[in-house]
Amino acid sequence: MKIKFNREELQSAVNIVSKAVSVKSTMPILECILIKASSEEIRFTANNLELGIETVVKCDKCKVQEPGKTAIEARLFADIVSKITENPDGDIIFTSDGNIVEMTSMSASYKIQEKDPDQFPELPMLNEDNYIAISQFTLKEIIKDTIFSIAVNDSNKMMTGELFEVNGNILKAVTLDGHRISIRNTELKEDYGSFKAVIPGRTLTEISKILSGEADREVLIFFEKESVMFRFDNTVMVSRLIDGEYFRIDNMLSSDYDTKLVVNRKEFLSNVERSTILIRESDKKPLVLNIRDQNMNMKLNSVLGSLNSDMMVNKTGNDLMIGFNPKFILDVLRVVDDEEISIYMTNSKAPCFIRDDAQSYIYLILPINFNTAAY
Amino acid sequence: MKIKFNREELQSAVNIVSKAVSVKSTMPILECILIKASSEEIRFTANNLELGIETVVKCDKCKVQEPGKTAIEARLFADIVSKITENPDGDIIFTSDGNIVEMTSMSASYKIQEKDPDQFPELPMLNEDNYIAISQFTLKEIIKDTIFSIAVNDSNKMMTGELFEVNGNILKAVTLDGHRISIRNTELKEDYGSFKAVIPGRTLTEISKILSGEADREVLIFFEKESVMFRFDNTVMVSRLIDGEYFRIDNMLSSDYDTKLVVNRKEFLSNVERSTILIRESDKKPLVLNIRDQNMNMKLNSVLGSLNSDMMVNKTGNDLMIGFNPKFILDVLRVVDDEEISIYMTNSKAPCFIRDDAQSYIYLILPINFNTAAY
Numbered sequence: 001m002k003i004k005f006n007r008e009e010l011q012s013a014v015n016i017v018s019k020a021v022s023v024k025s026t027m028p029i030l031e032c033i034l035i036k037a038s039s040e041e042i043r044f045t046a047n048n049l050e051l052g053i054e055t056v057v058k059c060d061k062c063k064v065q066e067p068g069k070t071a072i073e074a075r076l077f078a079d080i081v082s083k084i085t086e087n088p089d090g091d092i093i094f095t096s097d098g099n100i101v102e103m104t105s106m107s108a109s110y111k112i113q114e115k116d117p118d119q120f121p122e123l124p125m126l127n128e129d130n131y132i133a134i135s136q137f138t139l140k141e142i143i144k145d146t147i148f149s150i151a152v153n154d155s156n157k158m159m160t161g162e163l164f165e166v167n168g169n170i171l172k173a174v175t176l177d178g179h180r181i182s183i184r185n186t187e188l189k190e191d192y193g194s195f196k197a198v199i200p201g202r203t204l205t206e207i208s209k210i211l212s213g214e215a216d217r218e219v220l221i222f223f224e225k226e227s228v229m230f231r232f233d234n235t236v237m238v239s240r241l242i243d244g245e246y247f248r249i250d251n252m253l254s255s256d257y258d259t260k261l262v263v264n265r266k267e268f269l270s271n272v273e274r275s276t277i278l279i280r281e282s283d284k285k286p287l288v289l290n291i292r293d294q295n296m297n298m299k300l301n302s303v304l305g306s307l308n309s310d311m312m313v314n315k316t317g318n319d320l321m322i323g324f325n326p327k328f329i330l331d332v333l334r335v336v337d338d339e340e341i342s343i344y345m346t347n348s349k350a351p352c353f354i355r356d357d358a359q360s361y362i363y364l365i366l367p368i369n370f371n372t373a374a375y
Numbered sequence: 376m377k378i379k380f381n382r383e384e385l386q387s388a389v390n391i392v393s394k395a396v397s398v399k400s401t402m403p404i405l406e407c408i409l410i411k412a413s414s415e416e417i418r419f420t421a422n423n424l425e426l427g428i429e430t431v432v433k434c435d436k437c438k439v440q441e442p443g444k445t446a447i448e449a450r451l452f453a454d455i456v457s458k459i460t461e462n463p464d465g466d467i468i469f470t471s472d473g474n475i476v477e478m479t480s481m482s483a484s485y486k487i488q489e490k491d492p493d494q495f496p497e498l499p500m501l502n503e504d505n506y507i508a509i510s511q512f513t514l515k516e517i518i519k520d521t522i523f524s525i526a527v528n529d530s531n532k533m534m535t536g537e538l539f540e541v542n543g544n545i546l547k548a549v550t551l552d553g554h555r556i557s558i559r560n561t562e563l564k565e566d567y568g569s570f571k572a573v574i575p576g577r578t579l580t581e582i583s584k585i586l587s588g589e590a591d592r593e594v595l596i597f598f599e600k601e602s603v604m605f606r607f608d609n610t611v612m613v614s615r616l617i618d619g620e621y622f623r624i625d626n627m628l629s630s631d632y633d634t635k636l637v638v639n640r641k642e643f644l645s646n647v648e649r650s651t652i653l654i655r656e657s658d659k660k661p662l663v664l665n666i667r668d669q670n671m672n673m674k675l676n677s678v679l680g681s682l683n684s685d686m687m688v689n690k691t692g693n694d695l696m697i698g699f700n701p702k703f704i705l706d707v708l709r710v711v712d713d714e715e716i717s718i719y720m721t722n723s724k725a726p727c728f729i730r731d732d733a734q735s736y737i738y739l740i741l742p743i744n745f746n747t748a749a750y
Binding site (some may be wrong): 049073076079080083084086087107108109110111113160218270271274277278304305307308309310311 | 448451454455456458459461462482483484486487488626644646648649652653679680681682683684686
């Protein structure tokens with residue numbers, strides 16, 4: 001095999017597929033990148049069996065002088081590519097003799113050992129019956145706005161995934177971790193039917209890094225029973241799904257409330273951030289909101305000290321005293337873009353909702369018990 | 376005690392003294408910052424017994440409404456100051472009743488526990504007989520140019536320090552770690568006499584972070600038998616010295632050579648950097664330079680693969696094949712500013728020198744043995 005690579009295209013392809021490389025595997029071939037060159041294109045593949053990515057470099061700036069295939073240890077390959085592409089001049093000549101890969105650029109050349117490309121597990125091909133089309137920008141936004149309330153450790157595997165549920169022209173994305181729920185409803189351009197999937201959080205984190213995020217470029221998402229496939233630009237990403245029924249969240253949601261606040265998001269954010277410096281590690285101290293008329297007093301007491309601050313709010317309904325884990329409020333305030341947000345509460349034991357009128361986002365946060373006498 | 380603080384001045388004073396706070400100590404008072412306010416000034420002090428810093432805030436933008444002193448846990452204080460100074464408006468009111476410190480800014484107020492200021496160990500005062508004056512810029516440069524070849528672990532305590540030796544109007548700074556020596560000779564404006572000290576590496580790292588680095592601002596350095604004191608701007612820094620005689624390095628230096636190279640620094644740097652990606656962790660593979668006429672070939676073989684590259688050099692004297700730890704060459708190439716550097720070598724077993732004609736810098740690097748047949 002012999003290929004003349006354009007620097008940027010080589011760098012970009014390696015960056016993309018690297019997201020699906022196994023870091024430490026009992027199968028060393030999963031720590032590799034597979035490269036297959038035909039006369040028209042060069043195909044890069046990585047596959048850790050949970051997540052696989054394939055990206056194609058077309059032969060316009062690159063030239064395949066001799067077709068073939070090889071597999072190379074990914075981390076080393078990425079290091080070499082990033083060093084060898086530093087110098088802005090000239091192409092990179094990539095040759096493989098079935099044993100040693102040589103990469104040459106100007107006056108420097110690297111030689112590294114190849115792995116057997118035939119051991120590499122190819123990506124499964126999905127049927128394309130159930131799919132949606134969505135802009136790269138919107139998919140990136142949906143992930144950013146919900147991924148934070150996924151459970152990190154997998155004592156409950158289902159909580160480490162995100163529900164993508166399509167109903168006609170609506171895509172609903174849901175994450176929850178037992179203390180809070182994040183929901184994002186997105187209108188699609190067409191009616192696509194009804195289907196759903198629970199996608200591993202890691203898959204969404206990785207695709208977020210690869211998506212260019214442009215509003216006028218699309219992603220197609222194909223849904224099958226056990227897998228989901230994303231197709232965009234020159235790239236295909238296939239991920240296994242989390243198996244089983246997602247939590248029923250509809251009966252946890254309610255639009256009744258006794259207290260409604262409209263607050264300036266940035267001012268609230270800066271007040272909550274101030275309180276978090278008094279909390280260290282696993283400390284679980286509530287931030288207590290005391291809402292009286294149009295004033296919201298915020299207090300946090302910890303072993304380190306106490307914070308007391310006030311801000312003006314636009315309140316309708318009852319006065320209320322309620323405590324929250326300040327981190328959960330921060331997570332929401334950091335992803336919402338609105339200048340003013342609406343907060344709906346019932347009493348100090350009932351969940352609080354942060355949502356917009358169109359319900360394009362709904363955040364449920366459970367309050368924390370506290371000893372009212374101390375505040 | 377009651378003080379009205381200007382935000383920037385409070386932030387800056389806390390940042391400066393924080394460098395000398397104990398991270399974890401059996402004496403909790405060493406984890407504190409001492410604040411003493413008189414009608415003219417507010418004095419901030421931190422002291423971990425190895426290193427102490429004191430900085431003074433003058434009462435022009437700040438006002439002491441009630442003099443006094445207190446001690447506060449430094450990390451928490453720094454966190455609060457950085458949060459409370461985020462909002463650009465208004466001053467910070469700081470009060471202490473001998474038990475609780477309250478810091479108030481606009482609509483937020485923090486309360487934290489004080490510590491007993493009388494337990495705080497004051498900084499020692501040094502006599503001012505032996506001293507030099509040097510620009511902040513130059514001191515920062517000297518440290519940057521030498522600190523990298525200090526030994527990190529202290530199996531040999533003396534190697535964790537840096538020799539500062541004054542002889543008339545020359546300051547010589549030396550570090551060494553058993554594989555290499557770095558020397559920086561700096562001409563001073565006056566003749567200051569003869570004295571020397573071995574300053575702990577950590578002290579120099581910390582002062583580097585505090586110095587503004589401007590060429591027209593001076594540092595005075597006072598030398599005593601067991602301590603050194605740096606005085607600059609509104610700040611004083613006192614450090615213990617490393618006790619004992621520093622290594623005799625003069626007989627290790629030589630100006631004889633059989634091969635002299637003049638090379639473009641950036642090109643050599645980029646070639647050496649390329650080789651380091653084939654080395655992982657404790658791997659000690661030499662970069663072998665093979666100098667033939669006006670060409671230098673560089674080869675590195677490791678378990679991961681091999682690199683082969685060439686560059687043009689300006690050579691006088693013998694051809695030579697010699698191996699080095701590439702990291703040691705990198706460290707030097709990264710701090711020298713010259714566009715072209717001169718490298719002096721004798722044979723593959725003898726130390727190599729990188730130095731300028733004026734000997735304002737001298738770097739000695741020991742070569743590594745290698746099996747010539749493999750290169």
